Amino acid sequence: MKPDASRTFAALGEFRPAGDLWTRLSRNYNRLEEEKYWPENVFQREIAHETWPGDTEGRTMLAWILLAQATGRAPRCLERVLEMWPAELNGHGYFGKLYTDGISEQQLSGHGWVLRALAELYRWRGDDLAEQFAKPIVENLILPTAGQYAAYPIDPAELTEAGEYSGSQYKQLGRWILSTDVVTVFNCLDGVIDAHDVFRDDRLQPVIEEMIGRFLEIDLAAVKAQTHASLTACRSILRWANSTAAPSLIGEVQNRYLIYTDQALTEHHANFNWFNRPEWTEPCAIVDSLMIAMELWRHTGNNRFLEDAHLIYFNGLGHGQRFNGGFGLDNCPGADGEDELRYTCLEAHWCCTMRGGEGLSRMTQYCLAVEDGTLLLPFLLPGETTCRGVHLVIDSPYPFDVPTKVQITPVAAAQQEIDRVSLFVPSWIRGLRAENEQVVIEPEGQWLNLPVAGHGTWKLSGELVEGTKPVRNKTLIKKPYSVHYRGPLILAAKTGERFTGKVDVNKMEPICTAFEQAVTDTEKTR
Structure with a gap:
């Protein structure tokens, strides 16, 4: 296959999946239309002022829009959200607090998802409301940050190792109000590039190039960057490379993807939530890694990336989906000597369930290329x-x-x-x-x-082909552990059993089938 971008993926809805992928899509879409995601609960209102303004709104609407196209089923709540939208904004036309003494990277991050959702709405339906809602975000939140990214803190000595499942603002350095989700500001890059491409606002180009320039200066491992934000930035840069025909950017992303797979990948092809901090996985990042692998394959024709995508989807993302259609967090097998796989958070309903919707929708596109x-x-x-x-x-x-x-x-x-x-x-x-x-x-x-x-x-x-492969992660290499595969699928013994070569392989199960069970004997929640 030719090492160029001449191949393209199917449009949403062009490939109609059956079997397991259809089941996963349906369950996720059903989950995202339950009461938790009704319009009155999607808008965060006063809570968002100090947390993640726009994040839940943007991720949820983005998932609905993509799932609607992938399944052919109209979203039940989208129109009501659009009706309620103007009343939920601050006086400057975006979500959350008006900061006069700093720039909140969490606020920018959340609005990256808002801009992505609005851009996808416009692509789908040509809806003028999408541009109407995007314009004040660009005008009053994004453009005023021009010239500030060169001062975004990237010195490891200045950054604190902290954070729970959902990140929080913890200190201000210069004008930047920082999050425990280290480098989360670069989630915004994805939405800004989408807004530039869809709404044709050339004023965003210098902001985009400034953000990309600063991101490429970061030593992701040294600052212990959040892998979700890091991989989202890499996805964004690939999008910009497509728009600007800049092949050098593809190489930059490939280098960082290889650093990720070498240093922040679990044995089941999921992620460490932070570089050098293997505390739990996050399906948001697993989706990002799947999308990057497929884009790198599309650009380079290197089948290594396509095989990576199989392993990521069927194992990392497959195990991350739960019985209710949502997505949750696992531990990091292979890291710090961990030799088992278990749930650590049953469902990350505030982020991963929605991003899982994007991952599954994109899979319908990846099933067919031309x-x-x-x-x-x-x-x-x-x-x-x-x-x-x-x-x-x-x-x-x-x-x-x-x-x-x-x-x-x-x-x-x-x-x-x-x-x-x-x-x-x-x-x-x-x-x-x-x-x-x-x-x-x-x-x-x-x-x-x-x-x-x-x-x-x-x-x-x-x-x-079935057999065992040696573990990848350095903390387990000196121990007699291996990972058992049947084709692309990782098999696992039940809790309390250890695969020593004497376990009946026929009694082992693919880890991706865990979502079929309402209660699993490996489940642990914090």
């Missing part, structure tokens, strides 16, 4: 699409087994742009082949290429 005359199936998941003159149906139990059948039917010969359908063959699938009544096809490298001409049903066969 490059020139080829339809790519990067994830091998079951579903259906009609794309560029070809109707495609995939029957697949993946990741629990190999795909079984692909049906290809041209639907409009005059519009047909697709010559072949290519299935990704990750390193943990052995002997994958496709056959119909006329021919047998085997992979070329890591892609199984099926011609559209002579269309019909292709039967697939092969097997998942």
Whole structure:
């Protein structure tokens, strides 16, 4: 595959998933329409003045908008939120306190999600309200920070190691009111770039470039940066690289992603909440890492990043989703000698449940990509699409087994742009082949290429590779531990059992199936 950005992912709603992904989408969407997320509860009002103004509002609305497109189901509460919106703002047209003596990075961070939600609303429906609500945020909150980012504190000696599940403001240095979620201001970068791209406000460009410049000066490991904010910044920079055709920025992101996977990744492909502080995971960051891996694959064609995405989605994010559709926090297996996987917080309803909605919605896009005359199936998941003159149906139990059948039917010969359908063959699938009544096809490298001409049903066969891999994290390397995989899935023994090589592997379960159980015997909450 070519090392460029010529491949594109499906639009939201273009691929209709089935099976496990559809179940996860539905449960998450249902959770986000329960009473906890009704409009009167989404708006934080006076609480937001000292916490995270705009954060819950932005994340929730963003999830609704993306899930609506991914599932085809209209959001129940969106219109009411838009009606209530103006009355919930301060006199300057944004959420929270009017700071006259400083800049709150938590306030900026929260409004990054607000701007993203408004930008996605405009993309989806061309809604003039989106631009109307975004304008005072840009005018009165974002643009006044121009020239201030060079003084944003990045000296490790000035930053305090602290923080609970939800971060808090803890001190002011210069004009910056800092959060225990270290570097959380760079969550805002994502929304600012989205606002620039969608609402065409060129005044934001110097602010964006100033923020990117300061972020790239930070030693993320030394300051013990929050991985969610760090990875969100990296996603944002990839978005800016797309807008400005700046390939050097892709290299900068790749370098930081590799630092993350080397220093802040758990054994189950989730995250440490902070660099060098493995206290719990956070699905917000797991979603970010999935999105970065897929964008790096899209830009570089390096299948290492695509395999990373499989492992992140099926294990880290898969275990992070809970039985009610929400997302919660785990411990950090592999760090500081931890050799088990358990829940530490049943549900992070204030952030991760909403970001999980984005992750699942993006997965429907990642299931299908187009490059020139080829339809790519990067994830091998079951579903259906009609794309560029070809109707495609995939029957697949993946990741629990190999795909079984692909049906290809041209639907409009005059519009047909697709010559072949290519299935990704990750390193943990052995002997994958496709056959119909006329021919047998085997992979070329890591892609199984099926011609559209002579269309019909292709039967697939092969097997998942199963076995143990040594642990990655340095604190466990000297101990006799390993991680057992079946294909991309990590298997785990029940609580109280240890995998020593004598445990019956057939009694071990993929960790991603934990969300199917309302009560798990590994559950612990703080």
